[in-house]
Amino acid sequence: MSKPKVLIAFYSRNRNTELLARAVAEGAMELGAEVRLRRAREVVGPEVMRQAPGWLENAAAMNARYEAPTPADAEWADAIVFGTPTRFGSIATELKAYIDGLGGLWFQGKLNGKVGSVFGSASSKHGGNESTLLSIYTPMAHLGLIIVPLGYADAVMFKAGTPYGATHVSNRDADLPDDDHLAVARFQGRRVTSVARALHAEREAAAVPA
Incomplete structure (x- = not known):
């Protein structure tokens, strides 16, 4: 069969979510996936971004590294993995704007x-990681995606992350994801890829005339 195609669409302001995204990509590629790593774009202007130290500079650097996600990326993918910092216990506006832009594909x-x-x-600890991940389950259900959580299907899950998805607490951007948190993200990439491969193989088998 062809390689599973995995889209990782994320938003990151201070690199923490970006590093998790890269680890998810590494895990997916370990199982032979073709990966598109995309960063959602800002929805506010430079005057707002300058109020948060480093935001404008980090955005420019990351936007140079990653293309913006498009509906065509979602249509191309066998699996879509969303990544976001928590914003008041929920999804970042920048990533939600991308999801909202998938309405045309949803309609079809x-x-x-x-x-x-x-x-x-x-x-911060208890800053909303779990509520944020669960809040994204809702639009994923509306889009018709088959939601793949992590559970405790790998020993690393007893060290870091959540059963809903990989996470990290930056302690006000003082700490980058450590080895355990990155290992959870890599496991997530592998798990998503293995499920996508199995579903794709089933569809291919169903398409073969009896």
């Missing part, structure tokens, strides 16, 4: 049956 039913998964980061 072109996302039904694709794999969906989520990961995220928060600035």
Whole structure:
């Protein structure tokens, strides 16, 4: 069969979510996936971004590294993995804007049956990581994605992350994701890819005339 195609669409302001995204990509590629790593774009102007130290500079650097996600990326993918920092206990506006832009594909039913998964980061302990990941399950269900959580299917899950997806707490951006948190993200990439491959193989088998 062809390689599973995995889209990782994320938003990151201070690199924490970006590093998780890269680890998810590494895990997916370990199982032979073709990966598109995309960063959602800002919805506010430079005057607002300058109020948060480093935001404008980090955005420019990351936007140079990653293309913006498009509906065509979602249509291409067998699996879509969303990544976001928590914003008041929920999804970042920048990533939500991308999801909202998938309405045309939703209307045509072109996302039904694709794999969906989520990961995220928060600035403080109990800052909303789990509620943020769960909040993204709702639009994924509406899009028709088959939601793939992590559970405790790998020993690393007893060290870091959540059963809903990889996470990280940056302690006000003082700490980058450590080895255990990155290992959870890599496991997520592998898990999503293995499920996407199995579903794709089933569809291919169903398409073969008896």
